[in-house]
Amino acid sequence: MALTVLFVLLILFLLFGVPVAVALGLSSLVYIMMSGLPDVLLIHTMSGGIDSFPLLAIPFFILAGHLMNTGGITTKIFTFARALVGWLPGGLGHxxxxxxxxxxxxxxAAVADAGGLGNVEIKAMREAGYDTDFSVGVTAASSTIGPIIPPSLPLVIYGVMAGVSIGELFAAGLIPGLLMAFSLMIMVAYYARKRNYPKDGGIDLCNIWRTFKDAFLPLLTPIIIVGGIATGIFTPTEAAIAAVCYAMFLGLVVYKSLNWKHLVRVSIDTIETSASILMIIASAAVFAWILTSNQVAVLLGDALLGMTSNKQILLLIMMLMVLAIGLFMETIAAITILVPVLLPIALKAGIDPVHLGILVILNLMLGLLTPPVGMVLFVLSDVSGVKFSQCVRATMPFLVPLVAVLLMIAFIPEIALWLPNYVYR
Structure with missing residues (x-):
């Protein structure tokens, strides 16, 4: 009875727009009171849920992204990318x-990409005569690459929840992320041919070299982060701190584009974002404990395994579950709720937890591009001045290549597992 009340209350809270952290916490509190458990269990479990060293990476990666955006580093990246691939048909799409x-x-983070680069990208594409729907659609779809290619906030949270090596998850995300980019570039080429989009000039090796030199130091950031983790120089959490220090060095010392006012504003934004994420994780820890203590995952796993023992079919069923949750729930909250349920099923079926992590995150990225809770769409609507409904219609065609990549990774696990197996195992 108490478990039924838990789910009913959670659904009602979410339908009425109650913040996810509050909805999870209140419904869990009602369950605890109905079960006759001590109230202090709520606080104890919430504090235990965020008492994890790897979670320290969250505020530092968020801060690094804010510093990059505020310091104008995103503009240097866009300028270099423009020189590098702008000569292709539909150049600015590529x-x-x-x-x-x-x-x-x-x-x-997808939202950081959409909010930072999106403003620069859409403005440039509009000035070059590209259709608004194409500009918004490709910007939205490409922003989902951020949480797949390392470093990745969702993968950090999944790693903590699932007890999986974050370094292995980072390695597993690299090839799928590049596949996503390649598939989207095929889509851009199709639109360029169909709508006769222009090239953004010809190949200019001097310009490529000049913009590369200007963007060289920012381009070292992923090498420092991923290379440092892969070589064991530092942990993912320490890598996040290194990213912040490097971003501050670029903004304050090299480019002098940051000042103390910028740092105060960026710090406040980071605190607000980090607090909301950690509150969700803390509340979800109580919810996950309730599901585990009631063996919900075991019962669901037995039911699914009773239906089929085919690993691919089980993966498809789980992906449909993730997609359904992702349509209505923010990524971080979805991860913290889904992992305790899906991980035991995956382990029973012989599915690698690293493989599962990439599939879950990629699936949830599709949720960022679909209503009613498509956060990337809301951000781009604000950045571009385009109505939310128009952003939805513009993005729909670009879901096709992303879904194709998701299915490829689901049915060919080696795409995600080859690199972590080579580096770590």
């Missing part, structure tokens, strides 16, 4: 994707 790949190695 530039959009290429810049997202580079920025992914710095921020690890």
């Amino acid at each position: 530039v959009n994707v290429g810049a997202s790949v580079i920025f992914a190695g710095m921020s690890g």
Whole structure:
């Protein structure tokens, strides 16, 4: 009875727009009171849920992304990407994707990509005569590359929840992220041919070299982060701190584009974002404990395994579950709720937890591009001045290549597992 009340209350709270952290916490509190458990259990479990060293990476990666955006480093990245691939038909569309790949190695957040690079990209594409729907669609779709290519905030949270090596998850995300970029560039080429989009000038090796030199130091960021983790120089958490220090060095010393007023504003934004994420994780820890103590995952796993023992079919069922949750729930909250349920099922079915992590995060990225809770769409609507409904229609065609990549990774696990197996195992 108490468990039924828990789910009913959670659904009602979410439908009425109650913040996810509050909805999880209140419904869990009601369950605890109905079960006759001590109230202090709520606070104890919440504090235990965020008492994790790897979670320290979250505020530092967020801060690094804010520093990159505020310091004008995103503009240097876009300029270099423009010189590098702008000569292709539909050049600025390819530039959009290429810049997202580079920025992914710095921020690890789709919303940061959409809010930072999106403003620069859409403005440039409009000035060059590209259709608004194409500009918004490719910007939205390419922003989802950020949480797949390392470093990645969602992968950090998944690693903590699942007890999986974050270094292995980072390695597993590299090839799928590049595949996403390649598939989106194929889509851009199709649109360029269909709508006769222009090239952004010809190949200019001098310009490529000049913009590369200007962007060289920012381009070292992903090498420092990923290379440092892969070689064991520092942990993912220490890598996040290194990224912040390097971003501050670039902004304050090299480019002198940051001042103390910028740092105060960026710090406040980081505190607000980090607090909301950690509050969700803390509340979800109580919810996950309730599900575990009631063996919900075990019962669901037995039911699914009773239906089929085919690993691919089980993966498809789980991906549909993730997609359904992702349509209505923010990424971080979805991860903290889904992992305790899906991980035991995956382990019973012989599915690698690293493989599962990449599939879950990529699936949830699709949720960022779909209503009603498509956060990237809301950000781009604000940045571009385009109505939310128009952003939805513009983005729909670009879901096709992303879904194709998701299915490839689901049915060919080696795409995600080859690199972590080579580096770590």
